[in-house]
Amino acid sequence: xxxxxxxxxxQEELLQKEKTLKEDLFKLNQQRYAGRVEKPHMFSLLKRDxxxxxTILHEKKVGA
Numbered sequence: 001x002x003x004x005x006x007x008x009x010x011q012e013e014l015l016q017k018e019k020t021l022k023e024d025l026f027k028l029n030q031q032r033y034a035g036r037v038e039k040p041h042m043f044s045l046l047k048r049d050x051x052x053x054x055t056i057l058h059e060k061k062v063g064a
Contacts, residue, residue, distance in 0.1 A: 001049055005020050018053045021046055 006014065025046045032038045 001052070003052055003056070006052055009056075011014070011057065011060060014053050014057055017052060018057075021050050021053070 003040075006017075009017065023041070028037065028046065032040075032043075032056055
């Protein structure tokens with residue numbers, strides 16, 4: 001997801017999106033330990049999106 005799109009979301013929407021992405025990452029980690037990951041590139045994409053959301057939440061908290 002692009003950062004410009006994320007900036008238009010409200011704080012509640014961002015928190016919900018972050019929660020969903022973390023759940024997806026957890027499920028993907030479970031698949032990795034079970035030995036059947038179909039899309040290993042998703043690890044980096046999910047982590048990157050979570051970091052983007054956390055950055056925007058911090059910016060909104062600070063007031064930037």
